Amino acid sequence: MNRYPLWKNLLVLIAIVGGGLIALPNIYGADPAVLISREGQGEISEMEADSARRALAVAGIEILGARQHGNSLLIRFDSVEAQLSARDLLKEQLGPAYSLALDLVPRTPDWVAALGLKPMSLGLDLQGGVHFLFEVNTDLVVAKRVEGYADDFSRRLREAGIRRTVQPLEGAVRVELRRREDLEQAEDLLAEIEPDLTYDSGFDGEGAWITATLGEARLRELRDNAVSKNITILRNRVNELGVAEPLVQRQGLERIVVQLPGVQDPAQASRILGSTATVEFRMTCYEENALDADRLGRAPLGCELQYHTEGYPILLRRAVIADGGQLVDARQGFDENGQPAVHVNLAARGADAMLEATQENLNRPMGVLFIETKRELDERGETVLREEKTVISDAIIRGVFSSRFQITGLNVVDARDLALLLRAGALEAPIFKVEERTVGPSLGQDNIDQGMRAILVGLFLVVLFISVYYRVFGMIATMALAANMVLIVALLSLLQASLTLPGIAGIVLTVGMAVDANVLIFERIREELRNGNSPQASIRAGYEKALVTIADANITTLIAAIVLFTFGTGPIKGFAITLSLGILMSMFTAIVGTRAVVNLVYGRRRLNRLAV
């Protein structure tokens, strides 16, 4: 007789029922939606929501519902077309102070949501959106740090009355002393300022030299910090963009992945995310003649020659009053002449400096320098970084101010973009896009539809075939296959791993391969029957003997799937995840699951023949 102990039957039952419940949120599907949020994250008021609703009603776009979602307003539609036209309409109606994002909102009923159950998240290729891979250039951070050390050393040595030249090198600072006898004092002084550096020294003719080197660990820490800070800044920027469920994640040592579901304007997103733009506020060298300096190609001491966006030369003081890093807030607005402006709010430190500068320089011009780091190829074909600087405004200081003022003259950059960038903070190190993938929402929907159709057709063909070929046992295998699908979906929902198009392919492939375990078992049972064994004994022997084979075969496939997962990037990983989950689940459903059903059907009686 073939019977399962109660606990095994219960295990199967619990797995199926539990899996079914966890997978439940997925059957309700999702509505395309538009997420409206205000620039700078104020709450959307009831009045604003009403005007949005009215605008849509006038245009004849039907909405399924609208509700508050955090500080944003979420409006649901019945089709992607309605969603897209609503987005375009609202963008026009509401103006630039609002940001609009496309989203997919699950239709999960309240009682399911109350259990804390969520549907699988969909990958970008299924719901549309942008994927960026940025590379962080940390060389610049190291170079800046080294320059900082060099400045410090030079100043402290000068204060100690030691004659020297200080030169920043790659990852090191070289100090050359005029007099040999200064060496000991200089070394002590440097070691006191920066005890973390590695020092080396020697005599050189009349003088002496010291090199201070940043160790491997220090360099790694610098680079690591730069990447981490960049991730924080990128998160801020993404939040400012108003994306529904963004992902900002480190990949490897110096790369950052940014995924923005629903974003349809990759150009704007890319411009904002990758922007290295910042501003500096400096006094102008008003007493010098900028035109002379331009003609000579040389700026007077303490001044720097720059050009206004309109082309004329300006001399700026080297000393910076305040920079983008000291801003606490920046908003887009208009100046008294109706020209676009950015209203900024300085933090205490910058505000003090600004107050002092404006008191001393009343009625003199102050310059706003816009700085952007660009990547270019030099004549040897190597990548070089170049800072592009332009003076965007050189207004006369009309009154004393400290923390609050405005930047005007923004014809070169969009006031909205600049305000956003200043608010989110400047990147620690410049980043460059090395990969971009954008999927439009219509393609995403097509991918879902086609993927689902492929699964259903494949499932139907396999089920039809095995039911005819193995009769009752084939139908039992069909149940196992269905249970396998439910469990894969349940696990994906539980892990909140995104389902991608390759992931769907993995599920389809699993359908084909999951049957293999049952084919092995059933063929074995047939063989045992042919050898003249009784039906009950054949069932037992079939399951037992096939077990080793199934395990061996599946473990090797799992090895391949795990290698795929380890080496693969985004899309490949999705395939590897569903394939491995499918294989693991099929071991349970195809062996334990079918056996439980077979035992229930055949286990308790004497049999003369089997429908296999």
Added chain:
Amino acid sequence: MELLRLRREIDFFGQRRIATILSVVLVLVSLGSLATRQLNLGIDFTGGVLLEVGYRADADLGQIRSDLAAAGYADAQVQNFGAARDVLIRIPPRETIDAEGVGEELLGVLRAGGEQVDLRRVEFVGPQVGQELTERGGLAVLFALLMILLYVMFRFQWKFAVGSVAALAHDVIIILGIFSLFQLPFDLTILAAALAVIGYSLNDTIVVFDRIRENFRRIRTSNAQAVMNTSVNQMLGRTVITSLTTLLVLIALFLFGGEALKGFSSALIIGVVVGTYSSIYVAGNTALALNVSTADLLPPKKETANDGAVT
């Protein structure tokens, strides 16, 4: 119902010579094509820009080509993608690293004639990322083969391990060869398919090996070829049924999964067919050529005693 009710065993290994010649020819042709024609690598590996757009009516590819050429993209490859309205444009990597907004620019060029063009997909891959991917992909295939070699050595015996890895290498080379010979676009998903084939074909090989091991222990004969032949015959039903169910879903994927999965599913279809053949012939023949014998598979002493009691 049974598809295969064999009255007599098929003498699979009797035609070893023919199978060996066939495999060697296929592998040589594949390698030759890979050496001379290379693979038609997609932008995933080479870097570059790919743009998929949808027109409202059938697209005029010639017009698109000349528009792009006029805008300085004479090297653009333009082709239909699935439907006559959908167009795929590929632009090889350029000297300018900053591909900022190339997608927008191209879209601007296409829309210049006043046509309604929907942006369906833009992909930009930097040349460096592509190169890394190529290296990692190659490494992944080698690493998978190595892990599998170790596992089979641990579970069976080294002659079988060599046999199964020979079968896998055979499959991967032939898949790559077919993609090279017909210059089918080879992208990231095809690489995934090739790795999945490694898993699948191995599955097949292991199932046959498992039975061979069992029979070697049971039948105790010096005629290795006869044992292997019996084993393959016994597993033939299973091999054919599983290949068939897998092919059924793959054909569903090929027909209904959309353009994006066509390459992927066709690579797998080739892989399943070649993999089924190779797990019978290549894996078995290699093990035979290495003189696999009963002694190789005798279990450790203790189990032998049990075995003896049963037979």
